[in-house]
Amino acid sequence: MSLLELDQLEKSYGTVSALSGLSLSVPSGCLYGLLGPNGAGKTTALRILATLLAPDQGRVVVAGVDALQEPRTVRQLMGYVAQEVAIDKILTGRELLALQGDLYHLPRQDRNHRIDQLVDRMSMGDWIDRRCGTYSGGMRRRLDLASGLLHQPQLLVLDEPTVGLDIESRAVIWEVLRDLSDQGTTILLSSHYLEEVEALADRMAIIDAGRVIAEGAPEALKRELGGDRVTLRVREFSDQPEAERVRQLLEVVDGVRRIVINRAQGYSLNLVVDGEHVLAALKQRLASEAFEVFSLSQSRPSLDDVYLQATGRTLMDAELAVAGQRDPKQERRQSMR
Numbered sequence: 001m002s003l004l005e006l007d008q009l010e011k012s013y014g015t016v017s018a019l020s021g022l023s024l025s026v027p028s029g030c031l032y033g034l035l036g037p038n039g040a041g042k043t044t045a046l047r048i049l050a051t052l053l054a055p056d057q058g059r060v061v062v063a064g065v066d067a068l069q070e071p072r073t074v075r076q077l078m079g080y081v082a083q084e085v086a087i088d089k090i091l092t093g094r095e096l097l098a099l100q101g102d103l104y105h106l107p108r109q110d111r112n113h114r115i116d117q118l119v120d121r122m123s124m125g126d127w128i129d130r131r132c133g134t135y136s137g138g139m140r141r142r143l144d145l146a147s148g149l150l151h152q153p154q155l156l157v158l159d160e161p162t163v164g165l166d167i168e169s170r171a172v173i174w175e176v177l178r179d180l181s182d183q184g185t186t187i188l189l190s191s192h193y194l195e196e197v198e199a200l201a202d203r204m205a206i207i208d209a210g211r212v213i214a215e216g217a218p219e220a221l222k223r224e225l226g227g228d229r230v231t232l233r234v235r236e237f238s239d240q241p242e243a244e245r246v247r248q249l250l251e252v253v254d255g256v257r258r259i260v261i262n263r264a265q266g267y268s269l270n271l272v273v274d275g276e277h278v279l280a281a282l283k284q285r286l287a288s289e290a291f292e293v294f295s296l297s298q299s300r301p302s303l304d305d306v307y308l309q310a311t312g313r314t315l316m317d318a319e320l321a322v323a324g325q326r327d328p329k330q331e332r333r334q335s336m337r
Contacts, residue, residue, distance in 0.1 A: 001027065001028050002025045002026060002027055002028065003026055003027065003028040003029075003030075003062065003063055003154065003155060003186045004024070004025070004026035004049070004060075004061070004062055004063075004155060004186065004188065005024070005025055005026075005059070005060070005061040006022060006023055006024040006025075006045065006048075006049065006058070006059075006060055007023050007058055007059040007060075007061070008021050008022070008023055008057065008058045008059070009021070009022045009023070009045060009048060009055045009057070009058035009059075009060070010022075010055060010056045010057040010058055011041075011044050011048065011053070011055050011056050011210075012056060017209075017210055018041045018044040018210050019041045019044055019045060019048075019055070019058075019210040019211075020041075020209060020210040020211045021058075021210075021211055022041065022045055022058075022207070022210055022211055022212060023212060024045075024205055024212065024215075026186060026188055026203075027186075027203070028184075028186055029181070029184045029185070029186055030181075030186055030187075030202045030203055031177065031178075031181040031186075031187045031189065031200055031201055031202050032186075032187065032188050032189065032201060032202065032203050032204065032205075033189050033190075033191060033196075033197035033200065033201030033203070033204035033205075033218075034046075034188065034189065034190040034191070034204070034205055034207055035191060035192065035194070035197045035204055035205070035206050035207070035303065035307070035315075036192060036206060036207035036208055036315075036318075037192055037208070037315055037318035037319045038192060038319060040192075040207045040208055040209065040210070040318075041207055041209070041210035041211075042159070042160075042190040042192075042207055043083055043159055043160075043190070044210075045207075046080070046157055046159045046188070046190055048060060049062075049067065049078075049080075049157060049188070050075075050078065050080040050082075050157060051067055051068075051071035051074055051075060052080075054068070055068075060074075062074045062077055062078060062154075062155060063077055063154055063155070065077065076104070076151070076153075077153060077154045077155055078153050078154070078155045078156075078157060079147075079148035079149055079150075079151065079153035079155070079156045079157065080148060080157045080159075081144050081145050081147075081148040081156070081157065081158045081159065081161055082144075082159055083159040083160045083163070083190075085137075085140045085141055085144045087132045087135070087140055087143060087144065088132060089131065089132050089133030090131060090132075090133065091131065091132055092128070092129050092130060092131055092132065093124060093127070093128040093129070093130070093132055093135070093139075093143045094115060094119070094128050094129055096132060096143065096147065097115045097118070097143070097146060097147060097150060098111065098112075098115065100147045100150050101114065101115065101150055101151070104150065104151040106150070106151060111150075114150055114152070115150070118146040118149060118150065119146075121176060121179075122142045122143075122145065122146050122172060122176060123142075123172055124139070124142055124143065124146070127139060128143075136166075137164055137165060137166075137169075138165045138166045138168065138169025138170075139169070141161065141162070141165055141169060141173070142169060142172060142173065145158075145161065145173060145176070149180075153185075154185070154186060155185075155186045155187075155188065156180065156185055156186070156187045156188070157187075157188045158177075158187065158188070158189045158190065159190045160190055160191060160192070161173055161189065161191075162174075162191075162193070162196060174196075174199065174200060177189070177200055178200065181200075181202070189201065192315065192319070194302065194303045194304055194315065197218065197303065198218050198302075198303055201218055202217065203215070203216060203217050204216070204217070204218055204221070204303075206303075206306065206307055206310060208307075208310070208311050208318065213310040213311060214306055214307075214310045218303060221303070221306045222300075222301045222302065222303070222305070222306060225272070225301045225305055225306055225309055226274070226301070227257055227272045227273055227274045227301065228272070228273055228274075228278075228298050228299065228300060228301070229270065229271070229272060229273075229298070229299050229300070229301055229302065229305050230269075230270075230271040230272075230273050230278070230279065230282070230296070230297070230298050231262075231268055231269070231270055231271075231295070231296070231297050231299075232250075232268060232269045232271065232282065232293070232295070232296050233267075233268045233269070233293075233294040233295045233296075234246055234269075234286065234291045234292065234293060234294055240261070240263070240267065242267075243261045243263075243267040243269065244261065246269065246286075246291060247259045247261060247269060249285060249286070249289060249291075250269070250271070250282060250285060250286075253278065253281045253282055253285055254278075254281060255273050255274045255275045255277065255278035255281065256271055256272075256273050256278065256282075257271075257272045257273060257274060258271065258272045258308070258309060258312075259271050260308055260312055260313055260314065260317075262314050262316070262317060263317060268295075270305075270308060270314060272301075272305060272308070272309060273298075279296065279298060282296070283296070304316075
């Protein structure tokens with residue numbers, strides 16, 4: 001049974017399309033991961049789900065409640081932890097949690113008991129009574145997560161919860177999310193960290209250009225891909241035209257299913273291949289054209305390979321493409337707001 005349904009969501013900002021018919025179905029009790037590069041539309045989708053943004057088209061249903069028609073009810077069902085942490089620097093962490101509890105109209109005794117539980121679970125006891133302005137990024141993120149959990153929501157929505165965190169804070173958050181999932185809380189987790197989604201998610205969707213391009217359990221998606229991944233670098237080439245020449249040379253080798261030029265790693269080539277014989281055939285083909293192999297490795301498929309198969313580029317390349325499209329002047333204007 002699905003707790004959350006996103007149906008054909010569309011959203012544009014002027015001439016830029018952020019969502020292009022995005023649809024998701026999140027089962028009750030599932031830890032569901034959204035994987036995609038920055039700019040894929042993940043944050044826009046989550047802001048619509050959290051009733052902070054209206055879609056141009058589409059429906060959002062949480063526990064049978066239409067979020068666009070009954071936003072107040074949906075907010076009671078949901079805990080939302082945004083990508084940007086916004087915490088009052090004057091209040092202590094405990095005072096901020098108390099304020100959050102009051103906003104949800106929790107009885108004082110229940111609120112204080114719940115705060116004590118979360119302080120213990122999030123390992124915040126050493127600093128929870130200090131002013132938030134003294135907190136590190138990891139402390140602020142843990143407190144923000146505790147705020148989202150205070151009213152014990154049916155659905156917890158997390159937008160990039162571990163970006164830039166230290167190892168300790170990241171481990172604490174991962175452990176809390178696993179515990180919550182085991183206890184039946186439905187979690188929707190947005191991330192562009194492959195290892196995070198692979199480690200935590202029961203099911204996942206890969207999002208690119210505002211739409212879902214692959215969906216399922218992480219292991220099932222890798223099994224469906226089949227074949228092995230080969231990463232190849234040839235000493236002679238260091239630019240796009242030369243890398244393209246090598247790609248064309250190898251794409252006719254028997255057993256090669258796909259080749260993508262990975263400019264994020266010095267114009268290396270990422271190949272999806274079938275059969276153990278392919279490596280020898282690749283080396284022979286390169287040697288026949290006097291290309292010297294600089295490095296060659298073979299591994300089992302990863303989520304990055306699933307993304308590669310679906311989009312024709314690696315997740316890192318997608319990140320670089322988005323970064324290259326950004327307008328530095330526009331970013332400076334936004335940062336000043």
